[in-house]
Amino acid sequence: MDKNCPITKTLAHFSRKWTLLILRELHNNGAKRFNHLISDMKDISPRTLSKRLKDLEKLGLVSKKRFNEIPPRVEYSLTNKGKEVIKCFKYLDNWVKRFDIK
Amino acid sequence: MDKNCPITKTLAHFSRKWTLLILRELHNNGAKRFNHLISDMKDISPRTLSKRLKDLEKLGLVSKKRFNEIPPRVEYSLTNKGKEVIKCFKYLDNWVKRFDIK
Numbered sequence: 721m722d723k724n725c726p727i728t729k730t731l732a733h734f735s736r737k738w739t740l741l742i743l744r745e746l747h748n749n750g751a752k753r754f755n756h757l758i759s760d761m762k763d764i765s766p767r768t769l770s771k772r773l774k775d776l777e778k779l780g781l782v783s784k785k786r787f788n789e790i791p792p793r794v795e796y797s798l799t800n801k802g803k804e805v806i807k808c809f810k811y812l813d814n815w816v817k818r819f820d821i822k
Numbered sequence: 823m824d825k826n827c828p829i830t831k832t833l834a835h836f837s838r839k840w841t842l843l844i845l846r847e848l849h850n851n852g853a854k855r856f857n858h859l860i861s862d863m864k865d866i867s868p869r870t871l872s873k874r875l876k877d878l879e880k881l882g883l884v885s886k887k888r889f890n891e892i893p894p895r896v897e898y899s900l901t902n903k904g905k906e907v908i909k910c911f912k913y914l915d916n917w918v919k920r921f922d923i924k
Binding site: 740811815 | 827830837917923
């Protein structure tokens, strides 16, 4: 039995505070600028948001798009891989609600 | 936005090493005795297995049944809640395979 279970390793990323909430925000509202994420998510610090977005980019779940405008504009959105993983967590969300997990 | 996301908290449990593998073992093979889990899962120490089973019992995902026999027999199995959560992880398992996550 493979103790280095890839699902367990994947979950370690998603169990970090804010990660799922960032994905949900981008899923529900499409592409977003950094400052809009900060203002819409409340309570998250720019430092934490920046770190989490970098992690999500590395994992290939979020892409960063730069627009050649003045002032420069940068938007974050879910990749196809990110959209697909959100679907998995919808099942877990139903389970959490069904069994009233706090 | 609720930063104390119940899904994130739930994932923290499942991202612990061995937890998903124990659930999978009980899901694929039904009720099992402690020593059979130890021998079938290999590499897991009795101490770790004992801790994880206690956590899973507290979460209501695994139940422990004592049989009045001599010598006494104890078996672990998935509860309904545990069986349902396994289904959620099957979607994540498909995602991991589809995007070749290591």
